Amino acid sequence: MSKPSNPYTDNSFVSSDLKTILHSKRANIYYLSHCRVMQKDGRVLYLTEDDKANLYYNIPIANTTSILLGTGTSITQAAMRLLSQAGVLVGFCGGGGMPLFMGTEREVYVEWMTPQSEYRPTEYIQGWMSWWWDNDKRLAAAKQLQIARVAYLQAVWNKDSDFKRWGFDSNIDAIQKLLNDNIQQIDKQTEVMHLLQLEARLTKQLYKLATQNTGYDGFTREHDGIDKANGFLNHGNYLAYGLGATTAWTLGIPHGFAVMHGKTRRGALVFDIADIIKDALVLPLAFICASENMSEQEFRQECINMFTKHKALDYQFEVVKQLAMTKWEV
Known part of the structure; x- marks a missing residue:
């Protein structure tokens, strides 16, 4: 009998599968707006809508430090799993990189979601x-x-x-x-x-x-x-x-x-x-x-x-x- 697929590991990877790039050497910060971030064939992509077709763009997660998700964005659970495995911080913010009002109207900050890795240095x-x-x-x-x-x-x-x-x-x-x-x-x-x-x-x-x-x-x-x-x-x-x-x-x-x-x-x-x-x-x-x-x-x-x-x-x-x-x- 063939082994059943696991929805939590399919199209995924372990950190060692990536070419390791130290966070201090990574080059990219992404700000995204009016798009959908998703996983496709083991890659993280963002999708934008054009008049005639949908356009896909690859995000090089192994060389990315953080992603800011602005107005009109959504992200899938599968994409978040890959970003977490690659050690990419994800932040939700307002339009143009400005922060949302979070918690109360008097306190303004970007809500950062950090990968839950227990193998960071002590x-x-x-x-x-x-x-x-x-x-x-x-x-x-x-x-x-x-x-x-x-x-x-x-x-x-x-x-x-x-x-x-x-x-x-x-x-x-x-x-x-x-x-x-x-x-x-x-x-x-x-x-x-x-x-x-x-x-x-x-x-x-x-x-x-x-x-x-x-x-x-x-x-x-x-x-x-x-x-x-x-x-x-x-x-x-x-x-x-x-x-x-x-x-x-x-x-x-x-x-x-x-x-x-x-x-x-x-x-x-x-x-x-x-x-x-x-x-x-x-x-x-x-x-x-x-x-x-x-x-x-x-x-x-x-x-x-x-x-x-x-x-x-x-x-x-x-x-x-x-x-x-x-x-x-x-």
Whole structure:
């Protein structure tokens, strides 16, 4: 008698069947809207409707970090099974990469669905938890996170010729002084809330710099703002959150064990990790693309290209792993 088929394993695979690509080396973040994501012949596809025919497009799941499902999307159980096996994070969001209102109307975030793998590394969560309960050590880790954020901005703005053409150059005296002053102030802070305030002041000064460099006059940061700069900032930030969620999940550290935003948001470790690269990449790109009147799709592609070019995910992994394994002396 032939062996009966198993609907839960047919057209499936084991992780070892894929050519292993480290999450830090994966290239793709997908934002999908008005399509259906499905499994076909062991592959994950998305289907769009055309006037004359349905169009199928392959998603290279072995080289994908996260997928954002926007307005008008659906996904099948079989596709979710394959994405889980490939270690791809799936997030549900609003149109254009903006978040849905989840839970209450006052709290806005992307709802991330993480693959349920019990075979992620244990050393990083064990290292993280060895100091996380200590307020002083958690503050020390938060300071190191802020130093890493400024160091990444200095490095990117020092070498990226596209940014330099728009005046985002860390060798300029005024910018150099701004960043050096911020680093000096980081070590003087005695509470995490003071660090958050210091971070917010630097970002506000960078907004002012960006408006001057791009001629985007009259800018005010408003998360619900309808102008392109605000929209692009929101959009790019949520792409960065995808990288942050990927980093934390891959290293096996639950999103609730934050060092900066823990008192203000759920799943705040994602925000902590995303902040490492947001000001360096998303902020200048949002103003540059807005001043050039780019579309959302063009801006999204510019963001993803910059994440890859400057190895944003690599850097996030490096910083978080170092924090997890540090033996803090405070």
